[in-house]
Amino acid sequence: MKTNLYLAWSSDRKIQETGNSGGAVTALLKFALEHKKVDAVLAVKKRNNSRFDAVPTLITDPGLIHETAGTLHFAPVSMVKIVKNYLDGARNMKIAVTCKPCDARAIIELAKRKQIQLENLFLIGLNCSGTFLPTVAEQMISEAYGENPQDLVKEEVDNGKLIITLKDGSTREKDLEELAQKGFEMRENCLRCSYKIPRMADIACGKWGNSGKEATFIEICSPKGHEFLDAAAENGALVMEAATSEQIEERKQEETAAVENAQAREQKELDVLKNYSPDERLKFWSSHLQRCIKCFGCRDACPLCYCKDCYLEPYRGCVAGGETPPDIMFQLIRLSHVADSCVNCGQCQDVCPMEIPLTRLYNCLNRELVRIFDYQPGVDVNQYPPLTIVTDQELFIDAPDIINITSAAE
Amino acid sequence: MSNSFEPKILAFLCNWCSYAGADLAGVSRMQYPPNIRVVRFMCTGRIDPLFILKALTSGVDGVIIAGCHPSECHYGKGNLYTRRRILMTKKLLECIGIDPARLRLEWVAASEGPKFAQVIRDFTEETKKLGLNPLEALTRGEGIK
Numbered sequence A: 001m002k003t004n005l006y007l008a009w010s011s012d013r014k015i016q017e018t019g020n021s022g023g024a025v026t027a028l029l030k031f032a033l034e035h036k037k038v039d040a041v042l043a044v045k046k047r048n049n050s051r052f053d054a055v056p057t058l059i060t061d062p063g064l065i066h067e068t069a070g071t072l073h074f075a076p077v078s079m080v081k082i083v084k085n086y087l088d089g090a091r092n093m094k095i096a097v098t099c100k101p102c103d104a105r106a107i108i109e110l111a112k113r114k115q116i117q118l119e120n121l122f123l124i125g126l127n128c129s130g131t132f133l134p135t136v137a138e139q140m141i142s143e144a145y146g147e148n149p150q151d152l153v154k155e156e157v158d159n160g161k162l163i164i165t166l167k168d169g170s171t172r173e174k175d176l177e178e179l180a181q182k183g184f185e186m187r188e189n190c191l192r193c194s195y196k197i198p199r200m201a202d203i204a205c206g207k208w209g210n211s212g213k214e215a216t217f218i219e220i221c222s223p224k225g226h227e228f229l230d231a232a233a234e235n236g237a238l239v240m241e242a243a244t245s246e247q248i249e250e251r252k253q254e255e256t257a258a259v260e261n262a263q264a265r266e267q268k269e270l271d272v273l274k275n276y277s278p279d280e281r282l283k284f285w286s287s288h289l290q291r292c293i294k295c296f297g298c299r300d301a302c303p304l305c306y307c308k309d310c311y312l313e314p315y316r317g318c319v320a321g322g323e324t325p326p327d328i329m330f331q332l333i334r335l336s337h338v339a340d341s342c343v344n345c346g347q348c349q350d351v352c353p354m355e356i357p358l359t360r361l362y363n364c365l366n367r368e369l370v371r372i373f374d375y376q377p378g379v380d381v382n383q384y385p386p387l388t389i390v391t392d393q394e395l396f397i398d399a400p401d402i403i404n405i406t407s408a409a410e
Numbered sequence B: 001m002s003n004s005f006e007p008k009i010l011a012f013l014c015n016w017c018s019y020a021g022a023d024l025a026g027v028s029r030m031q032y033p034p035n036i037r038v039v040r041f042m043c044t045g046r047i048d049p050l051f052i053l054k055a056l057t058s059g060v061d062g063v064i065i066a067g068c069h070p071s072e073c074h075y076g077k078g079n080l081y082t083r084r085r086i087l088m089t090k091k092l093l094e095c096i097g098i099d100p101a102r103l104r105l106e107w108v109a110a111s112e113g114p115k116f117a118q119v120i121r122d123f124t125e126e127t128k129k130l131g132l133n134p135l136e137a138l139t140r141g142e143g144i145k
Ligand code: SF4
Pocket: A189, A301, A302, A303, A304, A305, A338, A341, A342, A343, A344, A345, A346, A347, A348, A349, A358, A359, A362
């Protein structure tokens, strides 16, 4: 049987040096463009050479791919709305997109809703152990590490540590836990996220399991993924070797540890809310939501909020215009519209100028809905959102609060 | 909350079954509390969760939805979609701290006049126990006590 687990690296010495982990992703992107496998590459690059400011960039010239080399942990950008809004949902173009697990999942959710043409995309998933907000990261580098943020040339998360590399080549490392105690934490949605390896993408790439080598561990997750990698290997752009059982085991252990960590975090954080009395919970949320200045940022940033005719607009008659804070309906509408499919990407919370913990609200409800409807958002393009389908089996269930045997709502 | 509290209840009824059921209860002179105001829908499938949320944020203390039994919806599966939506909406209410018991879905056929009266009696009792809907004070801008 053909394996789908490989170690891969670029055959080009220069790419090896600029990219992370042997530059496999950079090499693959370059190959895809050079050999017209795709019309364009959508990836992230630094703006003004800052590791705290990244922008999505569309590249058609293979000579510019190097600009996107390396991973950025301090500049979380979402690729999803770019594809949907500015690239016509990939209707007219074949695009290779590098994506974090939450990007890949949101893309799949939009594909289900016919907003993105998945066949035209090649999703290059990047394992993700979490990201920091740029502001938090900058302050952390200067205060916790005592270094000038501008001297940073690389950062990586490994074994519960954040390791930074400076201009002079030296490295510093600190425990994430210790950093958290000083108030420097990843985005809270990342801390709760248990999708560390994006298996819903065509390939999932990362350093887990590379046994310290300058190589990328790649899991091929679709026929399209196989096709691409076979072509790149045949062409010689990519050197691939099947992963050994030790490497596979090593990766599995890293993943399991990270996932368990995230699950524990989620449980802990959401349990706090669950253990509140209903009145306390209402108080908690209303005191947060009362800060809302109705900037519409959360809606505009959310990959799932794509409606042309949004219910939050005053002319729809649900939320009065010209009032801040808006009626609580404002957030309830968004919550009821996206909670079943929320991919916990954090975009809404990142843009909220009033620092309302929006993802916690969505996560709370989403976790319940996942259980009731057995629906994992953004994993399988053929599994439709639970509020848009019913099954024939449900015709024969009489209870008004049950849709299948396992879903008994208490 | 004293027993004198009279909850305001909205009843969303399907034209083909529960609305007729309510009619039957009426012409049969069955007693049920006068707390409900009825909104007639051509099918429960037309009920957007937003209608429920809008009602609950506009001073209504409870929302009851009654439709055709599964497999008896005039349009096939409208009531099944609604069942899923109500499950979601109940969880939503719970998440923000509103007792999901303020929302109820029931099946009442056109012939089930007595059931209709019973359902309304039960729901009114239950809503009475829950007291004033805290969302109302919130939307009036009075905050939560
Ligand atoms: S609600 Fe927030 S976390 Fe969920 S998908 Fe939208 S932007 Fe992402």
